[in-house]
Amino acid sequence: MVSTWASAAATAVEDRLLRALTPLRVILLINAVALNVYRADSFQRPLAGTVCVVAMIAWTGYAAWAYADARRRTRWLLGADLGLALTLLLSTPLVKGSGFNATVPGFWIAGALLAWAVHYRLPGGLFAGVLLASVDLVLRDHIQQSDYNNAFLLVITGSVVGFMCGSLQQMATERDAAERAAAMATERARLARAVHDGVLQVLALMQRHGAEHEGVIAELGDLAGEQEQRLRALIRAEDASGVRPAGSVDIVAALTRLERPGIVTVAVPAFAVDLPAPVAEELLAAARACLDNVRHHVGEDAPAWLLLEAFPDRVELSVRDQGPGIPEGRLDEAASQGRLGVSEAIRGRLDQVGGTASLTSDSLGTEWQLVVPREQDRTLRQEAS
Amino acid sequence: MSLRVMVIDDHPMWSEAVERDLAQAGYDVVAVAADGRQALARFAATLPDVVVLDLQIPAPDGVAVTAEITRQRPATRVLVLSASGEQGDVLAAVTAGATGYLVKSASREELLAAVRRVADGVPVFTPGLAGLLLGEFQRRSDAAGATSIGRPGEPQLTERETEVLRMVAKGMSYRQIAERLVLSHRTVQNHVQNVLRKLQMHNRVELTRYVIERGLDEV
Incomplete structure (x- = not known):
């Protein structure tokens, strides 16, 4: 001091x-x-x-x-x-x-x-x-x-x-x-970025060479791919970790961590989307349940896509897979018979925070649509009026 | 006549690997550059059809180079190949005029296919990029609503374009989208091209400012 x-x-x-x-x-x-x-x-x-x-x-x-x-x-x-x-x-x-x-x-x-x-x-x-x-x-x-x-x-x-x-x-x-502290932090971040970029380049290259070979090299390539994805998710989460309003969570950073190379793809906006912590937790847990469901019913390495869209009044999260789909009425039937599996886990969580969960399915895959209401940004509303 | 391609990357390992892949696939690699300044000089000398570009290069950076290349020669297509996939940079590059974006971990086949499609003017979107664009258009429409001034000429996406973009973000191929919406493959591509065009149109003024700020007009 x-x-x-x-x-x-x-x-x-x-x-x-x-x-x-x-x-x-x-x-x-x-x-x-x-x-x-x-x-x-x-x-x-x-x-x-x-x-x-x-x-x-x-x-x-x-x-x-x-x-x-x-x-x-x-x-x-x-x-x-x-x-x-x-x-x-x-x-x-x-x-x-x-x-x-x-x-x-x-x-x-x-x-x-x-x-x-x-x-x-x-x-x-x-x-x-x-x-x-x-x-x-x-x-x-x-x-x-x-x-x-x-x-x-x-x-x-x-x-x-x-x-x-x-x-x-x-x-x-x-x-x-x-x-001075802020300037030092900025400089550290700049240096870290350069190092991260170099590491990412090497990991990506290893992954690419690995894909063209078999055996140990291929295995190394896979490992490099996993680490690359983790590091990238970490950097993204760090970039997003600015000052959050008290009691809220940036759902964009949280969802980004669910990404798995070649399996789970996450599409989000470039800006942070803050949700009250309980809402974000339920939405995140529901998303995990959807992904677990894909692993169980479609395959361990079956690809899945997450898309987050933020509107002024709500946040929509879609979880899509390319599985065979669920026959219409099957889920409701299961729920009514007391076999509360996926339906309870996902719908229940969304209910708790005033949201909705709906499921659509066709020959191109199955898709959960999770919607949670969002408290409108006060300044935005004032400006609009 | 084979496609004339330029590779811009400051990691020699990478540019060599990409160059080799492209050459093996029968493309003509007319230039390689390791930083922004070199890139612009060699670009002007060779006028390639496609530029494969890493965003994190010594100044001027990839976004600025993209802006300058598309300003000088709109016929040249830029394919961004990025390792870090930093959201803001990717969005900025596509807004500045890039036609496609691919992460470096993409396979050799994916890269070659992407170069081919970009050369034809077909946007190459990852689901991640589509998500960024959806967010960007939503942000703009929120901002326009909030100021209540309503900017005329502010390009908004049509419902169909938003629908298509959403499907890209959910990992559907153009072919799958065409099947789902009962459209031709070509129509889906047109919708995606329109999305890019609207994004880039809006930004022409801001782009000019960006180029001047970074001192590129003096290069």
């Missing part, structure tokens, strides 16, 4: 906030100078007053330059900034006499306060706020309501800005770490 005090992201946040502080310092300066000029007749020592105003002008210019570079933002700079603000406050009785109303720097001291809050966060903001507020109050003969209000605002502002700066830096640091 990168420290949020020293990370590049934290420094960037500080840079940005301190850049924004410079124009604020200028505005505070103009305000302070204007007020001092306006109230120049209240100065008991005009020369000292002028020195104070010149010091404010000079320091504002210097601070704009000094704070711009992170390397110059040392504790000496911050210390001098706050020290000058305190000195100007303390010099007020000398310049104006003890019965003064407004301090010489006035709100100009907020520049130092905010710099402390930005650089040292909550502790810095609180410390500078309390210090400036106390000095301001201590200097006065009579503390009026507005004096207390101003002091209170100083403390609160320092703390709040300090806290917010800390939060911003933390968020920026975390975001940076997340971006």
Whole structure:
């Protein structure tokens, strides 16, 4: 874990906030100078007053330059900034006499306060706020309501800005770490893709050579074919495993895993189709039952095809084989006689999740059609209306 | 005159095997290339009838090469031969103008038959590819419905075309489909060709953008 005090992201946040502080310092300066000029007749020592105003002008210019570079933002700079603000406050009785109303720097001291809050966060903001507020109050003969209000605002502002700066830096640091992790994952995926592709090429080639030979080579070819299919299914499932809504399953990735080389072929859309986990489980179990049925009644290596289609209101899964077919009424007959085999396993599962299962059969094969309702995507529906 | 074929694959083992098979079957292998740049240069020099192409090749990739070849010479047919079968890439290649798609684990006979059919302009679909296309057209029609603007000129599949595509996705051959629907073999092929045409027509504009983005217009 990168420290949020020293990370590049934290420094960037500080840079940005301190850049924004410079124009604020200028505005505070103009305000302070204007007020001092306006109230120049209240100065008991005009020369000292002028020195104070010149010091404010000079320091504002210097601070704009000094704070711009992170390397110059040392504790000496911050210390001098706050020290000058305190000195100007303390010099007020000398310049104006003890019965003064407004301090010489006035709100100009907020520049130092905010710099402390930005650089040292909550502790810095609180410390500078309390210090400036106390000095301001201590200097006065009579503390009026507005004096207390101003002091209170100083403390609160320092703390709040300090806290917010800390939060911003933390968020920026975390975001940076997340971006780095994502970039690394992408790079890993890219490398994995290259490796996978090479392995797949070799496996496919072995399979192809195997098919032209007999004996051991043919066997190796078959094994290569199986592994190729597995690796491909794995890659597809991995590609599809993005962020899923809670409690849902991508039925496309799940069905892809049922593929068996040369035997079970799976046709699906190129995008993920999310179904609530219980619905997906039943649909998947029903599909497995259909495939088991093909193995039992048509043959161990009999080919079967799965097709998944996703509509806005439903998902349809067809499982087709090229078997001889089931005579019409045979399944219903079996079910009514209590011999609940395939019919129960498949229809029952679909019933449970509000779907339907129907069977058609002709000379070209047998086909189960499994349909489950789908909760319409809310945003899609809103856009449509 | 024998068919002029070009093989594009960055794995020498593979391109040699495919080249040998094609030559033995009497095809004229006029060029072999190992990356996208080489492929486009040699394509322009030889103008083959059929290009047998792996999608995962050094840049520009197989999808971009497909787009560029079919743009330069629509008469050349592209047969995609892919090992990884990455869904998105396959869909992109067919959308970009490929006429057929085969996984590399397909047998020698399947490959030769596929080259022959693609040369005649008959699409070679695996059930998997048909499933992808069904999904793609469904996605487009959902999107058109959702925006409610209804894009005129957006090619949609007819019911019959969808029916045929669905049957291909369920592993039925064109002959079986013809039997089931009581159509001629030729009519079924026409329906499948129309599916491809509609898919590719829609994408011409996006394709141009794709080619420019990948810097292919400067090749």
